[in-house]
Amino acid sequence: MELNAMYTSLGISPQVLKFGEEIEESLKDRFQAIDLRAEYNQLKVIKAMQKNRVSDIHFAATTGYGYNDLGRDTLEQVYASVFEAESALVRPQLMSGTHALHIALSGNLRPGDELLSPNGKPYDTLEEVIGIRQSPGSLKEYGVTYRQADLLPDGSFDFAAIAKAINEKTKLMTIQRSKGYASRPTFSVKQIGEVIAFAKKIKPDIICMVDNCYGEFVEETEPTQAGADMAVGSLIKNPGGGLAPTGGYIVGRKDCIDRAAFRLSAPGLGKEVGASLGLNQSFYQGLFLSPVVVAGALKGAVFAAGIYEKLGFDVIPGSGEERHDIIQSIEFKNPKAVIAFCQGIQAAAPVDSFVTPEPWDMPGYDAPVIMAAGAFVQGSSIELSADGPMKPPYAVYFQGGLTWYHAKLGILMSLQKLCDAGICTLKNQSKPVCRRQ
Numbered sequence: 001m002e003l004n005a006m007y008t009s010l011g012i013s014p015q016v017l018k019f020g021e022e023i024e025e026s027l028k029d030r031f032q033a034i035d036l037r038a039e040y041n042q043l044k045v046i047k048a049m050q051k052n053r054v055s056d057i058h059f060a061a062t063t064g065y066g067y068n069d070l071g072r073d074t075l076e077q078v079y080a081s082v083f084e085a086e087s088a089l090v091r092p093q094l095m096s097g098t099h100a101l102h103i104a105l106s107g108n109l110r111p112g113d114e115l116l117s118p119n120g121k122p123y124d125t126l127e128e129v130i131g132i133r134q135s136p137g138s139l140k141e142y143g144v145t146y147r148q149a150d151l152l153p154d155g156s157f158d159f160a161a162i163a164k165a166i167n168e169k170t171k172l173m174t175i176q177r178s179k180g181y182a183s184r185p186t187f188s189v190k191q192i193g194e195v196i197a198f199a200k201k202i203k204p205d206i207i208c209m210v211d212n213c214y215g216e217f218v219e220e221t222e223p224t225q226a227g228a229d230m231a232v233g234s235l236i237k238n239p240g241g242g243l244a245p246t247g248g249y250i251v252g253r254k255d256c257i258d259r260a261a262f263r264l265s266a267p268g269l270g271k272e273v274g275a276s277l278g279l280n281q282s283f284y285q286g287l288f289l290s291p292v293v294v295a296g297a298l299k300g301a302v303f304a305a306g307i308y309e310k311l312g313f314d315v316i317p318g319s320g321e322e323r324h325d326i327i328q329s330i331e332f333k334n335p336k337a338v339i340a341f342c343q344g345i346q347a348a349a350p351v352d353s354f355v356t357p358e359p360w361d362m363p364g365y366d367a368p369v370i371m372a373a374g375a376f377v378q379g380s381s382i383e384l385s386a387d388g389p390m391k392p393p394y395a396v397y398f399q400g401g402l403t404w405y406h407a408k409l410g411i412l413m414s415l416q417k418l419c420d421a422g423i424c425t426l427k428n429q430s431k432p433v434c435r436r437q
């Protein structure tokens with residue numbers, strides 16, 4: 001079967017396909033730059049594996065206490081090499097990004113210390129970790145106070161406010177690289193380096209931690225190479241390469257990582273325990289594939305930006321803008337469009353393509369949320385996924401795609417659903433029309 005006929009057989013109309021092809025053609029240079037970066041990062045990962053003499057014995061499983069787990073310990077050295085850091089904690093026992101962030105924070109903060117966010121309100125799930133929203137076991141309950149410096153209206157750091165917020169109690173500054181579900185831009189590693197240098201000038205012993213979720217391998221350097229004492233993330237996002245079935249990482253300065261490890265296991269035990277249960281191979285192999293998987297996700301994000309920008313919607317970032325994470329947001333200002341978009345992503349999935357997502361009242365959110373995911377790993381957002389809170393401005397947040405071809409199909413299918421719902425019309429390809437509301 002010819003390629004176009006294959007798309008037709010999957011439900012993509014010739015108009016949608018043609019529209020997509022023109023956008024793809026216009027993004028050639030972007031795609032080439034993404035490939036070059038992936039090539040660099042692929043070599044970086046191979047170099048780290050060679051340097052640490054990764055061998056098939058490292059793929060063996062340990063059970064019980066997990067003492068002398070050579071595969072686990074070597075994997076942590078590989079992560080440390082990739083991030084140019086002293087040490088790392090890379091474990092299936094770090095259950096999610098939120099858990100890894102919680103361990104890094106609670107391991108390094110003591111009663112009476114203050115935590116500072118220089119980028120305003122942090123990611124939703126951290127509100128309960130910190131105690132911004134009261135929750136049993138929060139840092140607040142342990143006597144750790146919190147302060148934030150809001151961003152300037154243009155989304156950049158407010159250095160004067162940061163200087164004002166730093167005081168004798170300030171122990172740790174947590175910087176969120178990705179915009180998450182906010183509408184600000186994502187920070188570059190360079191910008192993160194600048195805010196770290198600024199804070200350390202005022203207070204040299206401040207611990208600077210970066211929530212690196214969705215940022216790994218998007219640039220050629222990581223925040224630990226720009227002065228961060230710790231970088232933290234989830235293995236079911238970028239660095240797991242789609243193969244890690246669970247897990248998180250904390251990488252950085254040895255004393256910070258050791259304190260996190262004592263918190264994760266127990267004082268006195270630290271990094272010495274924690275069976276890897278046969279997961280090491282997927283951690284290594286996922287890290288190995290990650291630069292290319294991230295490149296596919298980035299192409300998908302740029303392609304989605306290109307398509308929806310052309311259709312007249314506000315997209316963050318724009319298709320021509322430099323990227324620092326894999327998240328793409330599209331403001332539809334139309335609830336029906338959010339639903340159609342998510343249903344398209346779902347319909348293009350390799351898993352659960354026959355399911356129709358609907359908005360529902362998810363715990364912890366103040367409006368119904370619609371989510372699309374047909375993933376091999378539950379909740380994995382390096383796999384193609386989208387979600388949209390059903391409230392103005394009716395934006396969807398879109399990310400992932402283990403291969404560019406899947407991401408492309410998903411985005412074409414999202415547009416197909418918008419056309420099928422009568423929201424967009426492509427009859428005149430050079431003057432497409434989309435309805436708001």
Ligand SMILES: *Cc1c(COP(=O)(O)O)cnc(C)c1O
Nearest residue numbers: 096097098123178180211213234
């Ligand atoms: C995903 C994410 C987290 C936490 O992630 P979970 O793995 O879902 O707990 C934290 N911060 C940011 C910016 C994220 O994108």
